[in-house]
Amino acid sequence: MILHKSVFKSYIYVLTYFVFFSVMSCENSSVLQEAKHLTISEGFKNPLGFYDAKPTFSWELPVVEGVISQSAYQIVVASSPDLLPNNPDLWDSNKQSSSQSVWINYEGKPLVSRQKVFWQVKYWNQDDKASNWSPVQNFELGLLNNSDWKAKWIGLPTKEEGVLGSQDNIIHRPQYLRKVFELSNDVANARLYITAKGVFDVAINGEDVSDDVMPPGYTPYKKRIETITYDVTDLIESGQNTIGVEVAAGWHSGRLGWMKSYWSDTESPKILCQLEVTMKDGSKASIISDDTWKATTRGPIRISEIYDGETYDAHLEMPHWTTNSFDDKNWKAVQAFPVTSTIKLEPKRHTTVKSKIVLESKEVILKADAAIFDLQQNMVGVPLLKVPMKKGDTLKIRFAEMLSPDGTFYTDNYRSAQSTDYYIAAKNGTIEWLPKFTFHGFRYVELSGFDASKTPSKDWVKGVVQYSNFNENGTFTSSHEKLNQLQSNIVWGLRGNFFDIPTDCPQRDERMGWTGDAQVFGPTSMFNADVYKFWASWMQSVRESQYHNGGIPFVVPDVLHNGKVSSGWGDVCTIIPWKIYYRTGDVGILEENYDMMKKWVAHHQATSKDFISHMNSFADWLQPYPENGNNKGDTSHSLIGTAFFAHSAKLTAKTAEVLGKKEEQATYEALYKSVAKAFENAFFKNGKVKDVTATQTSYLLALAFDLLSEENKENAKQQLLEKISEADNHLRTGFLGTPLLSEVLDETGEIDLMYKLLFNESYPSWFYSINQGATTIWERWNSYSKAEGFNPMKMNSLNHYAYGAIGEWMYERIAGIAPLQAGYKIISIAPIPKVPLTSASATLNTPYGDVTSSWEIKNETLFLEVVVPPNTTAEIEIPTDNSESLKVDNENFTNGKNLKLIKNEKRKIKILAQPGTYEFQTKYSL
Numbered sequence: 001m002i003l004h005k006s007v008f009k010s011y012i013y014v015l016t017y018f019v020f021f022s023v024m025s026c027e028n029s030s031v032l033q034e035a036k037h038l039t040i041s042e043g044f045k046n047p048l049g050f051y052d053a054k055p056t057f058s059w060e061l062p063v064v065e066g067v068i069s070q071s072a073y074q075i076v077v078a079s080s081p082d083l084l085p086n087n088p089d090l091w092d093s094n095k096q097s098s099s100q101s102v103w104i105n106y107e108g109k110p111l112v113s114r115q116k117v118f119w120q121v122k123y124w125n126q127d128d129k130a131s132n133w134s135p136v137q138n139f140e141l142g143l144l145n146n147s148d149w150k151a152k153w154i155g156l157p158t159k160e161e162g163v164l165g166s167q168d169n170i171i172h173r174p175q176y177l178r179k180v181f182e183l184s185n186d187v188a189n190a191r192l193y194i195t196a197k198g199v200f201d202v203a204i205n206g207e208d209v210s211d212d213v214m215p216p217g218y219t220p221y222k223k224r225i226e227t228i229t230y231d232v233t234d235l236i237e238s239g240q241n242t243i244g245v246e247v248a249a250g251w252h253s254g255r256l257g258w259m260k261s262y263w264s265d266t267e268s269p270k271i272l273c274q275l276e277v278t279m280k281d282g283s284k285a286s287i288i289s290d291d292t293w294k295a296t297t298r299g300p301i302r303i304s305e306i307y308d309g310e311t312y313d314a315h316l317e318m319p320h321w322t323t324n325s326f327d328d329k330n331w332k333a334v335q336a337f338p339v340t341s342t343i344k345l346e347p348k349r350h351t352t353v354k355s356k357i358v359l360e361s362k363e364v365i366l367k368a369d370a371a372i373f374d375l376q377q378n379m380v381g382v383p384l385l386k387v388p389m390k391k392g393d394t395l396k397i398r399f400a401e402m403l404s405p406d407g408t409f410y411t412d413n414y415r416s417a418q419s420t421d422y423y424i425a426a427k428n429g430t431i432e433w434l435p436k437f438t439f440h441g442f443r444y445v446e447l448s449g450f451d452a453s454k455t456p457s458k459d460w461v462k463g464v465v466q467y468s469n470f471n472e473n474g475t476f477t478s479s480h481e482k483l484n485q486l487q488s489n490i491v492w493g494l495r496g497n498f499f500d501i502p503t504d505c506p507q508r509d510e511r512m513g514w515t516g517d518a519q520v521f522g523p524t525s526m527f528n529a530d531v532y533k534f535w536a537s538w539m540q541s542v543r544e545s546q547y548h549n550g551g552i553p554f555v556v557p558d559v560l561h562n563g564k565v566s567s568g569w570g571d572v573c574t575i576i577p578w579k580i581y582y583r584t585g586d587v588g589i590l591e592e593n594y595d596m597m598k599k600w601v602a603h604h605q606a607t608s609k610d611f612i613s614h615m616n617s618f619a620d621w622l623q624p625y626p627e628n629g630n631n632k633g634d635t636s637h638s639l640i641g642t643a644f645f646a647h648s649a650k651l652t653a654k655t656a657e658v659l660g661k662k663e664e665q666a667t668y669e670a671l672y673k674s675v676a677k678a679f680e681n682a683f684f685k686n687g688k689v690k691d692v693t694a695t696q697t698s699y700l701l702a703l704a705f706d707l708l709s710e711e712n713k714e715n716a717k718q719q720l721l722e723k724i725s726e727a728d729n730h731l732r733t734g735f736l737g738t739p740l741l742s743e744v745l746d747e748t749g750e751i752d753l754m755y756k757l758l759f760n761e762s763y764p765s766w767f768y769s770i771n772q773g774a775t776t777i778w779e780r781w782n783s784y785s786k787a788e789g790f791n792p793m794k795m796n797s798l799n800h801y802a803y804g805a806i807g808e809w810m811y812e813r814i815a816g817i818a819p820l821q822a823g824y825k826i827i828s829i830a831p832i833p834k835v836p837l838t839s840a841s842a843t844l845n846t847p848y849g850d851v852t853s854s855w856e857i858k859n860e861t862l863f864l865e866v867v868v869p870p871n872t873t874a875e876i877e878i879p880t881d882n883s884e885s886l887k888v889d890n891e892n893f894t895n896g897k898n899l900k901l902i903k904n905e906k907r908k909i910k911i912l913a914q915p916g917t918y919e920f921q922t923k924y925s926l
Contacts, residue, residue: 032067032131035059035101035121037849040139042350042533042586049142049193049229051347053111056588058102059121059134060849061870068915069871072097072124077108081118081136090117095124101871102823102847103586113148114191114276116140142229142347143193143274149345151288152336153197155247155270156295172198172269173297174248174304174437176321178328180240181287185279187236192243193276195227195345198269199250199437203322204235204243213353213466214437217500218251220557223544226348227272236277243287244322247271248304248437255307256559258416258509272339294331304437307417307509309397312433314426350537351469353500355381359463361445364456365407370448371456372403378443378776378799380496380506381466382421382435386459388451389425395449397421399442401507401798402773405789409446413796417509439466441496441507441799443775467495473530476810478840479856483759483810485770490804493777494525497801501538501557505779505797512555513538516569516618517802520739523579524807527844535580536589542573543596550603554618565603567617567641568736573600574648578655584847585823590655597652601668604645611678613641620697623734624764624781627693631795633734635701636692639683640736643701646675650705658822676707684708687715696723697737703748704740717748729756731764735802742809751813755834758806766806777804815842816853820875829853829866829913830877835926848872862924870915875902880922883909887921 039045040055057075061067074095076088083089091108101123111117117140120133143149158172192209194202199214209230216226248254253266273289299318303311320326339345359379365372378401389395399419400409411419419442421435428451445461476487497503502521504514518538525531538556545558552570554560577593580586607615617640623633653668679702683689687708689698699720702708708716723732733741745754761767764781772784779800784790812818816831824846831840831853841854849869856863860881868874880886883904886893893911895901899918903910909922 032125032129033062033064034132034134035123036062036134038121038134038137041588042536043530044139044533046138048140048231049227049347050139051142051144051349053141053144055106055139056586057104057106057119057121058847059123061101061123063849063870066127066129067125067870069126070099070101070123071126071128073101073104073121075104075119075121077106077117077119079115079117081138084118084136085120085122085133099871103584103588111141113141113144140229142227143345144347146339146341146345149193149272149274149339150286151272151274152290152338153270153272154289154291154293154295154334154336155268156297156332156334157268158297159266159268161297170266171303171305172249172253172266174246174299174301175269175295175297176244176246176299176318177271177293177295177334178242178244178322178326178331179287179289179293180242180324182240183236183238183277183279183285185281185283186238187233187277188280189278190231190233190236191276192230192232193227193274194230194245194272195225196247196250196252196269196271197221197225197267198247198252198271200248200271201246201436202230202243202273204232205237205241206320206323207235209235211354213355214250214439214500215352216348217352218557220541220544221252222343224344224346224540227345228348228352232275240324242322242324242326243273243275245271245273246299246301246436248301250437251306251557254305256512270337272345289336291334291336293334294328295334296328296331301436304435306438306511307419308438309419309421309440310435310438311422311424312435313424314431315424317426348537349540350533353466354469355464355466356469356495357465358384359465361458361461361463364458366456370446371450371460372409373445373447373456373458373461375443375445375463376775377463378441378492378496378774379463379465380441380499380799381439381464383445384462384464385423385433386430387447388430388454389423389428389449390451391425391427393425393449393451395423395425395431395447397423398446399440399507400444400446401442402784402790403444409444410790412790412794413508413798415508415794417507419507434464439499439506441505465495466499468498468500468534470498470530470534472528474527474811474842474844476527476807476815476840476842478814479838480759480836482767482770483837486766487807487810489770489774489777490524490801490807491528492775493799493801493804494528496776496799498525498529498531498534501541502534505800507799508797512559513541513557514555514569515542515552515572516566516621516735517800519569519572519575520735520805521801522576523583524805525801526580526583527807527811530845532580532584532586535576536592539573539576539589539593543593546573546596546599549606550599552600564616567604567613567615567637567644569618570600570603571644571648573597574651574655578651581655581658582819582822583824585821585825587658590658594652594655594659597648597655601645601648601652601671604641604648605671608642608645611642611645611675612682613638613645615641617641618735620695620734620736622780623695623697623737624732633695633697634693635695635697635737636683639679639692639698640701642675642679642682643705643707646672646679646707647705649675679707680709680712684712684716687712688719694719694723695737696720696727696732697734697740699723700733700737700740700744703744720744721750721753724753724757729753730760730762731757738803739805739808742806742813746809746813751832751834754809759836766803774798777801811842811844814840816855816877817842817844817851823847824851825872827851827868827872827874828877829868829874831855831864831879833857833862833879833924833926838926846872857924857926860923860925862920862922864920866913866918866920868913868915868918872915874913876911876913876920878909878911878920878922879907880909880924881907882923885923889919890921
């Protein structure tokens with residue numbers, strides 16, 4: 001919800017109404033309203049096929065009268081809901097005196113595969129008054145061990161039968177596999193455990209099992225493959241049944257990367273499937289993938305590749321092939337291979353990709369033999385087509401992020417990715433089709449080969465937006481149209497590049513998990529979307545991809561297999577865990593990744609001499625106006641490597657402190673100080689860069705990572721300001737420097753300058769791309785201009801989230817919501833209004849509930865509306881021209897139970913606030 005002032009007033013009214021009746025309810029009851037939003041581990045609600053046998057429990061306190069904070073809690077866990085709350089057979093925490101309402105560790109009996117677990121929680125408020133028990137929640141574990149699998153990997157040898165692709169790669173024909181089975185009794189419960197070496201779609205008795213897109217997902221396949229559990233109870237019948245599975249190459253067996261050496265040796269796709277059925281009489285049956293299954297590659301999906309698209313031949317459609325009536329006598333027997341311990345099979349630990357949004361075509365551009373459909377939003381997913389065709393004709397579907405000035409498709413930035421779909425019609429009439437095992441990055445769709453007697457209309461093409469199934473976690477809006485467009489571009493960049501892993505671009509022959517891009521954008525993503533489970537899952541892949549020498553690959557999963565690393569990129573393994581911890585308060589993310597962090601710091605040390613880094617580096621990637629003409633920019637690679645060495649050592653020390661490892665904390669703190677001292681001696685003299693090229697980023701790294709002695713910091717700050725002034729008050733930063741700009745300028749009090757940089761309209765700036773028509777964040781500051789056309793470099797993604805890292809500052813400083821304690825247990829609400837803004841508003845769903853900060857300036861009066869969730873406190877900084885003019889809810893401010901004055905300065909007043917909703921008003925002029 002975007003809280004404009006009028007909307008906020010309505011929200012307050014509704015909230016007051018809700019609170020009133022909640023109070024009335026409480027007055028008629030001896031207990032408080034129950035806890036809400038109950039989740040386990042990284043935010044799962046009643047999950048099926050869950051991965052974690054040692055979960056954590058979290059909940060929020062209700063927003064009702066009488067609930068300010070929690071003084072105690074009790075969790076009960078049982079194997080049946082009938083045992084709750086009085087007879088829990090798995091765990092009873094008993095009443096625990098604690099304000100902690102998030103990330104409570106399960107400490108009960110060991111849990112096992114397939115187990116269904118039920119739980120409830122109650123809390124006591126600040127006055128030791130008890131709540132009702134929450135509604136019963138549940139989770140069901142998946143198959144946790146390889147030994148749980150009796151099924152075999154099955155498939156056809158498509159590598160041997162494969163066709164040669166346009167890039168001389170083997171294209172594996174998609175396979176169709178089926179099994180007929182019979183059950184003699186009525187079904188009480190049925191679970192389908194399934195995965196693939198490739199991507200799959202599954203149906204039972206002609207009904208789709210799920211709406212997942214390209215499951216099971218993308219992991220380091222030689223280490224781990226994710227499995228998925230489906231409840232198929234309603235699809236199974238007494239008597240004869242049929243299960244059918246389509247499988248395609250996907251990330252596992254398709255080409256990935258821009259060089260043949262990356263993908264020339266791929267295994268044929270396979271599935272692993274285990275259907276476990278419990279009958280109403282208590283008997284059990286298991287249907288597994290084995291050599292009794294039959295398969296064919298003569299289905300309608302002829303080709304399906306992530307980069308190159310999908311070809312569908314309707315002549316080869318097999319009606320009802322997943323039902324009992326289908327005749328498969330001409331199908332082949334599959335090959336079967338046993339499950340081994342080499343590759344770990346584990347339940348998927350974050351949400352699958354889903355079709356989330358449908359975009360309508362906004363304009364149709366007619367060409368001589370084609371039609372171009374403009375969705376007016378760069379997006380990622382597939383087209384939904386409803387197109388008239390003639391029998392035997394081939395519909396060609398092409399994609400582009402932008403059009404060239406002459407109206408033709410601009411596809412140079414797709415490089416070798418063909419990104420083209422084909423549909424071959426089997427009869428006259430309107431076809432309806434949605435590609436299944438590919439995805440594209442596009443704004444424009446070009447159709448050719450349709451029935452030329454028909455006039456193309458906008459309803460022929462829709463855009464189905466696909467991304468990992470997370471929800472919105474925050475909102476940001478302001479009085480400035482282009483800043484709002486920037487926020488939209490950041491969100492659409494997130495949607496476009498969170499396709500099971502954090503990708504670097506969604507359109508070209510890459511779409512990989514580049515680690516540098518991820519560490520830069522991670523914090524901003526958590527403001528905008530509920531992506532904790534997404535990051536936790538990917539960080540497991542990072543751990544699995546770490547080299548024996550401690551190095552972290554450029555991309556995860558590591559499909560390059562070159563053994564190389566880069567400073568600033570590999571440091572994702574320390575930065576992301578710490579950033580997630582600080583925004584969630586979950587120590588578990590640090591516990592999981594601590595060993596990896598230590599190994600990475602050791603690798604930094606091994607590639608350094610006298611603490612000065614000699615690590616390879618992509619450096620300040622795509623810095624504008626590089627003097628050396630290189631994509632890596634002008635900042636010294638050794639300076640960058642040494643700075644990140646120190647930073648990772650410091651983060652590892654802070655992690656050790658949180659984990660209670662005091663000796664290791666001291667070791668890494670000492671290492672950080674040694675590296676910082678070496679950094680300053682090697683690259684700075686009296687706060688000024690020496691012996692290497694002085695850049696904005698060199699000063700930003702030194703100041704952001706606290707690498708200079710106190711007496712030299714002020715001069716370094718002045719040198720940074722000079723470098724910015726030399727650039728006509730424009731940034732000269734690439735991937736690594738840009739996210740540090742706002743942080744450093746904020747900490748050094750240069751807020752006016754940061755506003756200037758943010759609101760610049762000319763290149764290089766965030767608004768420059770918006771002025772050129774961007775609807776997503778670009779890879780380059782100057783990917784396109786209306787005056788000069790496209791950047792001539794083919795590495796020119798128009799959907800690339802790195803520079804969207806500015807979104808963190810927009811939430812934390814323009815709107816003013818930031819954590820003062822890990823997980824927002826103590827919240828800072830400290831907006832800094834500046835021209836050209838007259839209002840800004842943000843909401844954020846923290847682990848404790850929703851926080852709101854919404855300000856507006858009218859007639860030299862500042863109105864600030866704040867919501868502080870239960871079980872937290874907030875320090876609110878209110879800018880003012882006259883602190884005596886401060887009002888709260890239209891009354892003159894006075895110290896009270898809920899609001900206490902902390903500090904009254906000339907232009908700022910700081911207040912400690914208890915949970916609640918407040919409206920502040922004071923004299924203030926921009």
